[in-house]
Amino acid sequence: MQHEGLKGFRDCYPPEMAARRAVIDTVESTARRYGFREIATPALERQRLYTDKSGDEIVEELYAFADRGGRDVALTPELTPTVARMVVERGQEFTKPIKWFSTRPFWRYEQVQQGRFREFYQTNVDVFGSSDPTADAEVLAFAADALVDLGLSADDFEFRVSHRDLLGGLLDAFDADVDRRAAVRAVDKSAKVETAEYHALLADAGLSLAQAEQFDDLLAADDLDELVAFGGDDVRDAVENLRAVLAAAADLGVGDYLDLSLRTARGLDYYTGVVFECFDATGEVGRAVFGGGRYDDLIESFGGPPTPAVGVAPGVMNSTLPLLLQRAGVFPAETVATDYYVLQVGDTRPTAARVARDLRARGHVVETDLASRGFGAQLSYADSINAETVVVVGEQDLANDEVTVKEMASGDQTTAPVDEFPGDHDRPTYGDFA
């Protein structure tokens, strides 16, 4: 019987996967150059790793179930709680700051839409053990450099940067009993809903309508001095911290990619300081591409020592980032590449296999006949895998102690002594023998 895959899950076939792999390799290469170290983490965690912080309603968005041992478990919807758990368990063995990265899939039971799947891949990058603005700046610099390494420019993307304590400090400055978490969520939704609904959400959080309007005006102005004048010491500290992060990021060479944007809140509850979201600068991709920020309380709340933390998680596959790369025309080519096809004609397998083996030992991508096919079928296959050079090992060639070397782009071909193929050549081509 025929089977089908699950909705929201994608099979990724080779020509497309080559492009996805190029994106992942680029992002990971940037992370490695910044000195982030790779970790690997489980796909399953106990459900309470999520419900403790976010309440039982979070389970509705998870792939959650009881395992055969009766444990309530969930497929990990994000990495942050897992790495926080790991820092609690063994963080004391590492000199601070701890800098980790990993690329892997996550799972959420969500409505499927363009660029949003139930299984998606992120490269998570985190710094643990530093509250210094330089740490926030390094995370921003990594993220911006990764996008530049992918081929994007300042015309293509922007990071909208804000600070959680700015929102909190402003809310405290109002004479009102405000549910801070609800207000932050309202701000997070402000770009996605009508102004009236946004103000109603703020009212639900405890602000009067007039206060909600004033609050929103303050955020919309993006004027830090005005905020300090309105708010108290918390606002002053937050503004100072935010300015220090922006200055450090400018020293790291990524100032051009950053914009102050106080309406940026990030939906997750655990953020405590600077938060940011990456957007398509042209607005064509409407949703946030990815985001990150500081979460200084999470590790302590998991039973660890006070451990400040800041991180970011670009979605590298089944996510919004590929849409941005495609919009900007820099998504990598969806194509397979092959250095050599060794074409065998007649009873020449020992030599053909030796040639293939020697070329592979030099690091090249080499295919040979696996189906006892004729000359034409093999040449057609070599073309289908974009072979750069075809080495024909025919009975007639071998009778002359030769092989035929064919450059596929031009169709030009010549002969080469079989002993010199590859012989001393590291990457022998038509040009070496013509």
Add this chain to the structure above:
Amino acid sequence: MQHEGLKGFRDCYPPEMAARRAVIDTVESTARRYGFREIATPALERQRLYTDKSGDEIVEELYAFADRGGRDVALTPELTPTVARMVVERGQEFTKPIKWFSTRPFWRYEQVQQGRFREFYQTNVDVFGSSDPTADAEVLAFAADALVDLGLSADDFEFRVSHRDLLGGLLDAFDADVDRRAAVRAVDKSAKVETAEYHALLADAGLSLAQAEQFDDLLAADDLDELVAFGGDDVRDAVENLRAVLAAAADLGVGDYLDLSLRTARGLDYYTGVVFECFDATGEVGRAVFGGGRYDDLIESFGGPPTPAVGVAPGVMNSTLPLLLQRAGVFPAETVATDYYVLQVGDTRPTAARVARDLRARGHVVETDLASRGFGAQLSYADSINAETVVVVGEQDLANDEVTVKEMASGDQTTAPVDEFPGDHDRPTYGDFA
């Protein structure tokens, strides 16, 4: 509150992960050189992808549950059913043979023991669309070469090779009503149970005790001519195919790693032709390291066109292969590597950040101060991450338009003009300026 990970699941921290990554990179590099193309596949499938072939009892070994849409789903316990599904869905778009690989975790609800976890990583390598013995040989050659690339030799490992139709043909040659699947499972268990229990399992499958003993003697002798004499045409064909595969593998240069071993059966139901398992040649690691074989009927049984297939799946993490590499003393170093630490003293961040940026742009792994720490604490951190070179950017240095370049292994240091660091140097070190 404190959280703990699940039993049978492992957190992998950086120094260990560096070694695991080296293993995965080596195996994938070998696969790429053979012309296998990367794919990505879902972590979840519908349960019936497994129960159709293996019966409902397989669910007991799976992480299986109903998702929020009421679908019976399972965490993928292996890749083969998924790639077979993918070949059915879109295989006709690809020129045959199709050659795919991927590295990812799988999950089984099993008893946890040394080298066996509930979450484990495999690199799956498969050829679709060729029944030629060269295809089986290429899969064997890839697997052997991957182990050699990992540093193992013919003294360290052996592939025990057999053929499913040999077992089937022999069983048919007995005058008995034999449950072939049960008999194959008995053979698969023969090395793990007492002889009496093994013979009892064969008796359960329908052989008399005398037949069971004769069957086992025939398998133990590893004499293909004797088998042909005893069995019929099926046995003759299977022997011919097995010999052709071994000859093709010898042409590919991996004959030394292969041993005929007719008691090798592989537990999975879908195998149809050559099957093999890799073992520690010293016997110290007692379990099979990994295995593979031909499964010519699976894709057709999933509703696709007749499509022969052969594959192998080395376990690259949380599996037996690392135990073999450790036993042989070739498991990669569990250590982190850092090219440069840029040490900032005083108010020198713009220059220190510029130096770090320039070194990263040249591809190096570079860390800098993220915690406003003093000279000694930074040097100690640089040592903890095994920095090769420390570049001191101090206020006094900069007053002389210099930086200090310190070689960490020797402790030697010298000064370099700040404009020449890195300047035209691709990888500037102490030696360039001393």
